[in-house]
Amino acid sequence: MEYLPFGSGRRICAGVAMAQRMTAYSLAMLLQAFDWELPAGARLELDEKFAIVMKKATPLVAVPTPRLSKPELYYSA
Known part of the structure; x- marks a missing residue:
């Protein structure tokens, strides 16, 4: 997931606050709904590449x- 900037100052996006909340909410839903693991035979590499970011x-x-075993349990009506 890549986070894109919304501008700043007088030209800031009006929906920035909602977008930040929705990004956090979407990530929380993905973390809650799934068990996450590395692909078979993969190692977790924590090395960083130096750049502006x-x-x-x-x-x-x-x-x-x-x-969950039933997909319908993930959605509320």
């Missing part, structure tokens, strides 16, 4: 597995 040297790859 610090990034991981190798991107993180994770495999999601649904936590």
Whole structure:
């Protein structure tokens, strides 16, 4: 997931507060709904690459597995 800026000062996006809340909410839903693990044979690399913004040297790859057996339990009517 890549976070994109919304501008600043007088030209800031009017929806920035809602977008920040929705990003956090969406991430929380993904973390709650799935068990996450590395692909078979993969190692977790924590090395960073120096740039204007610090990034991981190798991107993180994770495999999601649904936590609940019935998909309809994830959605409320």
